[in-house]
Amino acid sequence: MRLKIARDAAIGLQYLHEGMGPGNEIIFRDFKPSNVLLDEDWNAKLSDFGLVREGPQDGRSHVSTSVVGTKGYAAPEYVQTGRLTVKIDVWSYGIFLKELISGQRPLAQKNSQTGVCCYAGAGKSKRIVDPRLENNYSDRSMQKIYSIVDKCLVTGHRLRPSMRQVLEMVNEAIALQN
Secondary structure (H helix, E strand, O other): OOHHHHHHHHHHHHHHHOOOOOOOOOOOOOOHHHHHHEOOOOEEEEEEOOOOOEEOOOOOOOEEEEOOOOOOOOOOOHHEEEEEEOOOHHHHHHHHHHHHHHHOOOOEEEOOOOOEEEOOOOOOOOOOOOOOHHOOOOOHHHHHHHHHHHHHHHOHHHHOOHHHHHHHHHHHHHHHHH
16 A cells, blocks of 8 residues: 555656656655645545746756755755755655655754754665554565665765656566565
């Protein structure tokens, strides 16, 4: 069920980033669990589009803006520079995915001048699995999920995968689970 939610959320973000054609990227900016709604069949839908922003245009690499969003889910480069790219949503998705699997919320760094909040050791995530899953999952699937988390939480934003690549990896994790 959690992997289905992860897949549906990835589909939504991929659509925002690529679904309206080249040069028409939409950056969600505040992707977090409370902005993912579930219907009666547990299908996930993105909600709360109040902070979305058009992506870079005219060959630019980023959009500069004031930093908004929820602490714990914002990418470090965005918090530090205010530069928006679709890769900040990829970071947020990595935090979301880790929270979905571990059952733990992101930890805020205390006394941080930048205000960056993240999981300690982003890029080499500690493998915590929600005990409510009662070991009812494939180890190979869980390894794949944590591999996705690590790729999404790479500090260098250019090294993060696209949401299309993330979605492909989530589908692989689902296949391993099945």
